[in-house]
Amino acid sequence: NAGVTQTPKFRVLKTGQSMTLLCAQDMNHEYMYWYRQDPGMGLRLIHYSVGEGTTAKGEVPDGYNVSRLKKQNFLLGLESAAPSQTSVYFCASSFYSYNEQFFGPGTRLTVL
C-alpha cells in the first residue's frame, strides 16, 4: 500500500497563477483533509470531505477550492495564487472522523 500520496512535491508559482494539488489514498478511507503548515502557526485545516462527492470548509478556506469526485482522490485548487499562500500543504485521510489521520509527504508551494 502506498498510503497517502501527494502530487507535486514542490511548486513555484507567480502571483495570479492557478494550480491544482492532487491527493490520493489507497486505504478506502471515507474522510480526507487538506491542511497548510506555516512556521509558528501549526497545522490549519483548509477543507475536508466526509465522503465521495462531499466537501466542507475548515478553518482557513478562503482562496482555495476542493473537489472529491472519486473516493480515493481529493483535489485542492488555487484559482489565483497569492504570496500569502506560500506554505507546505498536507493531505490526510481517515476511516471515520474519530480515527487517526494518515498524512501524505506534503507539497511545498512558493508564490512569488
Added chain:
Amino acid sequence: EDQVTQSPEALRLQEGESSSLNCSYTVSGLRGLFWYRQDPGKGPEFLFTLYSAGEEKEKERLKATLTKKESFLHITAPKPEDSATYLCAVQTQGAQKLVFGQGTRLTINP
C-alpha cells in the same frame, strides 16, 4: 473556542536524559486526543490516541497520559533518533476535524 497549547516550544536533551512534553487543551467536550511525530520535510506520523482521563499508552520509549485538562508525552532514556517535532491534536464531541497545537521541537544530542 477550542484551543490546544504545547510546551515547551523547543527542548534539547542529552541522550538518556528523560523528560516530558505538555499539551494543554480547552475544549467543550473531548472526544479524543492524538499525538503525532513529524520529522523535517515529512508528514506527521500517528503515535497515540487517548480518549478518557487516566488513560495511558506506551510505545518503545514514549508514554502518553491524559488528564481532564492536559496530556503529557513522557520520553524515557531518549536516543538521537527520537529527535523530531511532536504534535498534539484534539477532537471535540460532534466535530469532524482535529485542532492541532503548534508542536514541540525535540532535539536529542548524542
